[in-house]
Amino acid sequence: MTNYVNVVKRREMAHGDTSVMQKWFRDQARIKPGFFYDIQVDENNEITSIFWADSVMIADYACFGDFVSFDTTYRTNKQYMPLGIFVGFNHHKGTCVFGGALLYEENTIAFKCLFESFMRCMNYKLPQTLMTDQAPAISAAVREVLPGVYDALCSWHIDQNARKKLGARATSFFFEEFNHLIRHVDIEAEFEYGWQRMLVSWFDSKPVSDFKWLQFIYGFRSQWSSAWVKSNFTAEKGTTQLSEQFNAFARYYMKPDYSITEMLRRFQSLVDDLRHNEKSRDFYMQNNSLDNRFKNSSLMRHAYLVFTPTVFRIIHDEYEAGMGYTVREITEKQIGTTKVVEVQRWINKGSANATLVEEEVVYIDYEHQRFVKCSFRFLENWGLVCRHVLRVMEVYGAFDHEFCHSIPGMYIKDRWTRSFKSPAPRLVNWLAMAKSLLLRSSSSAPANLKGILS
Numbered sequence: 001m002t003n004y005v006n007v008v009k010r011r012e013m014a015h016g017d018t019s020v021m022q023k024w025f026r027d028q029a030r031i032k033p034g035f036f037y038d039i040q041v042d043e044n045n046e047i048t049s050i051f052w053a054d055s056v057m058i059a060d061y062a063c064f065g066d067f068v069s070f071d072t073t074y075r076t077n078k079q080y081m082p083l084g085i086f087v088g089f090n091h092h093k094g095t096c097v098f099g100g101a102l103l104y105e106e107n108t109i110a111f112k113c114l115f116e117s118f119m120r121c122m123n124y125k126l127p128q129t130l131m132t133d134q135a136p137a138i139s140a141a142v143r144e145v146l147p148g149v150y151d152a153l154c155s156w157h158i159d160q161n162a163r164k165k166l167g168a169r170a171t172s173f174f175f176e177e178f179n180h181l182i183r184h185v186d187i188e189a190e191f192e193y194g195w196q197r198m199l200v201s202w203f204d205s206k207p208v209s210d211f212k213w214l215q216f217i218y219g220f221r222s223q224w225s226s227a228w229v230k231s232n233f234t235a236e237k238g239t240t241q242l243s244e245q246f247n248a249f250a251r252y253y254m255k256p257d258y259s260i261t262e263m264l265r266r267f268q269s270l271v272d273d274l275r276h277n278e279k280s281r282d283f284y285m286q287n288n289s290l291d292n293r294f295k296n297s298s299l300m301r302h303a304y305l306v307f308t309p310t311v312f313r314i315i316h317d318e319y320e321a322g323m324g325y326t327v328r329e330i331t332e333k334q335i336g337t338t339k340v341v342e343v344q345r346w347i348n349k350g351s352a353n354a355t356l357v358e359e360e361v362v363y364i365d366y367e368h369q370r371f372v373k374c375s376f377r378f379l380e381n382w383g384l385v386c387r388h389v390l391r392v393m394e395v396y397g398a399f400d401h402e403f404c405h406s407i408p409g410m411y412i413k414d415r416w417t418r419s420f421k422s423p424a425p426r427l428v429n430w431l432a433m434a435k436s437l438l439l440r441s442s443s444s445a446p447a448n449l450k451g452i453l454s
């Protein structure tokens with residue numbers, strides 16, 4: 001890797017690209033108010049990375065920076081250095097870009113400097129989750145610079161790597177089991193059992209060299225298996241359609257034979273198109289009515305008013321799915337004033353061959369008319385109300401009219417609501433930008449980050 005980087009550096013210097021690039025960044029900063037860029041160097045004054053973000057990216061991060069995916073795989077041609085892109089979801093669950101980075105080096109120190117720049121640019125506001133495609137270099141940097149942030153590994157990249165590393169051994173049957181462990185296991189014990197079974201089924205008595213990558217990735221299991229991911233905000237149930245779609249999208253915009261400055265221009269047109277897409281969806285939201293098949297439900301009427309169309313559709317589907325569940329309070333399990341309710345889905349219920357296919361537990365502080373949690377962790381993972389809670393609300397609401405006629409506040413995450421960014425979409429942006437400029441000029445990092453950043 002070092003040799004390759006040195007070769008790239010030498011070529012860059014020879015062609016004077018570094019100064020052309022620096023001019024490009026200086027020009028951007030001159031013509032775009034609030035444009036941020038920062039060049040990171042190592043102890044030998046060699047560039048390790050360059051980070052940049054414009055004012056809209058900074059404002060978008062202020063709104064939607066709870067989840068960040070950092071992807072470094074845009075290196076289709078080895079002639080050019082990798083481009084790192086910080087992306088996330090907007091209120092329509094569409095992709096938005098928070099910043100870009102040119103990566104001259106890909107080691108822990110380089111990533112550490114890059115994330116420090118990212119934090120400085122974003123007012124030291126930490127994401128809840130940072131999803132990345134590289135362990136352990138990035139993970140070590142995250143632990144140091146982004147304390148308390150859940151460092152998730154992108155399951156799409158794990159899947160892609162498995163195909164490369166395991167070759168013909170990884171049959172479609174293997175992937176069925178492997179993907180189950182990535183996306184569908186609920187608890188840690190279930191993962192461990194499934195993992196052992198998978199190793200025995202597919203790799204027993206075969207050369208140990210095949211195990212290396214699997215052992216490596218097993219060491220990071222709490223960063224990619226749903227058993228752990230589900231407890232953290234990713235809005236994708238542990239999968240990353242985001243990476244898959246964005247990779248295809250970026251490949252369309254960035255051809256391998258571009259010079260770096262051409263790549264930077266194309267990157268900007270990708271960002272512009274994503275913003276145009278968001279505006280179209282805002283326009284659609286403000287000018288169209290949606291299909292609500294449950295107009296008799298006050299819960300669904302409330303959800304209709306509060307959430308963006310994409311999010312409403314998710315909740316609408318959850319509500320519909322919830323109708324197939326039964327609800328049963330387990331009085332002997334009550335904890336203080338917290339009631340424990342089992343929400344179950346059966347096949348052939350009432351007949352001799354009845355089968356329980358799903359069971360979740362919903363905890364309600366009934367005295368304070370407040371939900372505590374659902375064992376399915378949809379709130380933790382998506383920031384949304386799940387089918388089990390919706391079912392409990394409808395059933396209990398039928399007995400007690402004081403209970404739950406609207407979606408409770410804990411299930412209304414600002415980032416998914418209609419009013420969070422629109423109808424005055426740029427107002428939030430300008431406020432965030434003004435705040436970031438003020439904070440940056442005072443150069444006072446929060447106390448807990450000062451030590452790390454000095």
Ligand SMILES: [Zn+2]
Binds near residue numbers: 375376388
């Ligand atoms: Zn649930």
